[in-house]
Amino acid sequence: MADMIRCPYCEGEISSTAMKCKHCGEWLQHVDTRQLPPQFSETEIGIARNKSYVWPVVLVVFLYCLYFIPGLIANILFLNDAKRMATKAGQDLPGAGCLTTLLHAAVVFMIVMAVVSIAIFLTVGARYQ
Numbered sequence: 001m002a003d004m005i006r007c008p009y010c011e012g013e014i015s016s017t018a019m020k021c022k023h024c025g026e027w028l029q030h031v032d033t034r035q036l037p038p039q040f041s042e043t044e045i046g047i048a049r050n051k052s053y054v055w056p057v058v059l060v061v062f063l064y065c066l067y068f069i070p071g072l073i074a075n076i077l078f079l080n081d082a083k084r085m086a087t088k089a090g091q092d093l094p095g096a097g098c099l100t101t102l103l104h105a106a107v108v109f110m111i112v113m114a115v116v117s118i119a120i121f122l123t124v125g126a127r128y129q
């Protein structure tokens with residue numbers, strides 16, 4: 001049998017699965033537990049809080065200078081990890097904001113390069129027509 005809860009409107013006893021209160025007729029909003037963030041153990045939270053993304057930032061910048069695409073991949077991977085850890089830690093982690101900025105800069109850089117390439121292509125193409 002379903003658990004009984006109290007209606008938040010009239011205090012009447014109703015089933016926890018009820019959509020509508022049978023006493024006062026108010027619609028009830030159920031908190032979907034699947035939508036709540038997963039709970040982490042103290043150890044996991046502790047590890048996450050000690051995480052720093054300063055070295056990944058240095059590595060990503062180095063990779064960008066060396067090879068753009070591996071830099072971009074490393075940037076996305078580290079940023080995803082940083083976001084996951086920040087959720088666990090419940091706070092921002094050092095270097096994580098920098099990874100976001102780097103990724104935004106890389107996207108802007110790619111768009112600019114694409115526009116420049118198209119502009120050059122059109123200019124050169126127009127000259128030979």
Ligand SMILES: [Zn+2]
Nearest residue numbers: 007010021024
């Ligand atoms: Zn009620």
